[in-house]
Amino acid sequence: MSLKEARRGHGGLRGSATSLCAAGWSPDRPGLSNCLDGDILSAPDVQGRLQALKTRFAARVKGELEELQRLLAPRQADAAGIQRAREAYQILHRIAGGAGTFGLDALGKEARDLETRLQPLVEADITTPGLPDQLQQILDDAFLARIHSLSDFLDDTAPLAAGDPREPYLPDDDDEPVATDIPQVSPTRVILADPDVAQASPLASRLQEHGYHVQWVQDPVEIQAIRASLPDDGPVVVVADAALQPQLQDLEMTSHPHILPVIYLAGQDSFELRYRVAESGAGGLFLRPVDVPALVERIEAAVGEFQSARRSRVMLVDDDRARVMHAQAVLASAGMEVRVVVEPADILAQLPAFRPDILLLETRVGPCSGPVLARMVRLQPEWQDLPVVFLTAGPGDVDQDALDTEDVLTGPLTDRSLITAVRSRCYRARQMARQISRDRLSGTLVASRIRQAVAREHAQVRRHGRRSVVAILDLDDFRQLNRDYGHTSGDIVIRSLADVLRQRLRSSDLIGRYGGEEFVVLLPDCTDEQARGVFEAICEQFSALEFQSGVRSFRATLSVGLVELGTFASADAALAAADQVLADRQPDAQQDVRVWTAND
Structure with a gap:
């Protein structure tokens, strides 16, 4: 059996990236899809989904505003009225938490202010003397007029235009794109740039012995033609003579999403050389004669980082469906695998099957406290080191005592901020897990x-x-x-x-x-x-x-x-x-x- 046949029989090229799926989600569906399999959507497709989510959120808020009117209009100054006010508080809390996600900042700010006015009624015991009088003072004509005027902020739900500062951030061709979990079955492509035939030929042969597909070029300009035909299913490593560094810098090699930082080879060592190479963003520097096994290790490390950076696995726990679907779409657009959990009781069952890098958790999920849920997860030996990141709608949502030692992302977050924050935390989590679980000599699991x-x-x-x-x-x-x-x-x-x-x-x-x-x-x-x-x-x-x-x-x-x-x-x-x-x-x-x- 040939190597190619063996690979085909072994499963072929298979990806496992998670995205918002073309077939797995519809704005008309009442439920949530975890979208664990399917095609990655293009940026326009994802933006269309985000706009649909925003429209759906606005429709939900309109219904909630009608409920607010029903709860508060009677102005009951008794225990039943206090209970109604507490229900109204929860509605305002949901609106304030979700509005910023969809670019409705003014609505979020107004709802947050009204929510704060009702907060003393929520924190006090319902039998507290004078509480009905306090309720009557809060529910004055001005307060109810502001409740009624919340619907005015929903006029800002027109489709997002290109360049609109509220437009959801989506990676473009020059940014880190949507990518899949790329299995290393086909040989990694290595471009060897060196004008010296005597140096390049034996190195190319040694790299080919290690299983790489090597393309040798004498002039960096030739790489331009290679770039145009590069496949989109794997990383490309460039190994180049350090004398070519200025030319490669002019070519902006790393602007192609699959070309990794250049690894340079030099005949002589100096501080100036090392500084210049580091300044260029290089992926490595080796002195001649080249230690080929060490070079192979560096190539494999770079390929591994490329794969893991596009394989971030995030479990998102939140019972606000509109908010969680928006976050899922945004993170999936950046190539992350996202598993959504809306019922707290499902967390422990989902963790072993998905094995996330981090757990994104709202400070409150339905009737459950986020910090308590995190403590519950960490009681399991397998998950005691799982990083938990708490999401809050604003500074007022943070319980300083409960979250004093926790990692907290305070909203409202822009889409770009959410992607950056989550990606960096996934990277740190993987690095920490690697130190614990990897054999130092081979880099494989212990x-x-x-x-x-x-x-x-x-x-x-x-x-x-x-x-x-x-x-x-x-x-x-x-x-x-x-x-x-x-x-x-x-x-x-x-x-x-x-x-x-x-x-x-x-x-x-x-x-x-x-x-x-x-x-x-x-x-x-x-x-x-x-x-x-x-x-x-x-x-x-x-x-x-x-x-x-x-x-x-x-x-x-x-x-x-x-x-x-x-x-x-x-x-x-x-x-x-x-x-x-x-x-x-x-x-x-x-x-x-x-x-x-x-x-x-």
Whole structure:
């Protein structure tokens, strides 16, 4: 089976980005769609949806204003009147919280002021002496006239024109675009810009050995033609001689959304060079002769950052449907995956299935306190470190005592501010999670995390009847390699294997370092025969890599034992079987891919 065939059998190119879906949501539908699958909408499509949400919000507010009139017009100065005033307070609170989201700032400001007038009635005990008299003083003619005039602020619901300062922010072609979760199945494209053939040719060959699709250009102007034909399904890495930095700067290389910051190569070192390269926004600087494994690590790190930046996962908990749908549309337009929860009781059930980077939580969701909900989530060991960000409609919504140590976003927020704030928090959350869960040498998951992942997948396999594979990879004769070439060379071999796995496996597959020279790979939605083809191709590519130890060169090989998860009663049993498959191979067997059978 060819590598291309193996990849096709392994699932092909699959994305998992979440968006506001063309088929999954309609302004006429009463419910909410989580929109977990579907096509990413273009900026005009998203803006159309946002305008529809604004129109729907205005219609809802008109009905709420009629309810306000019904509640307050009788001016009852008794316990029933106080209860009516409290209901009116809640309505004004919802209007004030949602108006700024849809550009109706004047409406939000007026509703907030009226809400503040009623607030003492809400905070006091209903039996407090003098409270009916206070209610009568508040509900004077001027107050009721302002309630009646709230509808005047809804005249500002005309379609948003281009350039209107209230126009929702949507990324354009020169900003960070909508993107999908791009699996690394096709080789990463590397553009090597170097006028020196003697330098460029051997480096291009070494990068091709590592599985990259390399295009060599002598003149940076040639990159302009390449840019016009770049596909939109993966990152592009530019590696260039530092002498070309001024020309590349003039070409504005990174204005293309899929071209990563340039990695420069230089023959001589100096402070001035390093400062100039850093000032240009470069992605790295390597001195010649180039340490190719280190360069590959930098390329893979840049590709990983590109993928994770467009894979932000946000769980949004809010019972205000108009507000939550607007926030979902805005965040989805920036390429984020958004899971909406409107019922607090659903939070714990949704978390394991979605696994968000952050939890966006209103300070009050229906009858529930946001800080208490956050505490409830953190009582679960798996979620005790989940970052929670509280959304408030304004400074008056903040309970300083309850939120004193929490991360709070105080509204009203513009769409651009919301995207920036959420994206930066997702990035920090992923960086922190990476430090906790990643092996320092290989950058893959630590043993405990990959075991947890295998256990979760095993539960999914048994529950839904799908087929998934777990494999254990072992570097052949690794101890002898360490003795012959040193532990530093052994570390390079381990990092190089991790890089090859990241290149050749899907983004949905998980890789973990299981021991000194062992790795575990989890392949969801995959059969053992499909996995065999994939790993045979990986073994072939890895064995072709040439490593250097001083003046000596050497190669390394690996063997693989794999099993289908659903065959076993537990995840631990599946891992033990994969390990046994490796142990049972012939003593001199190398570069061997073995599948567990019932006879083993």
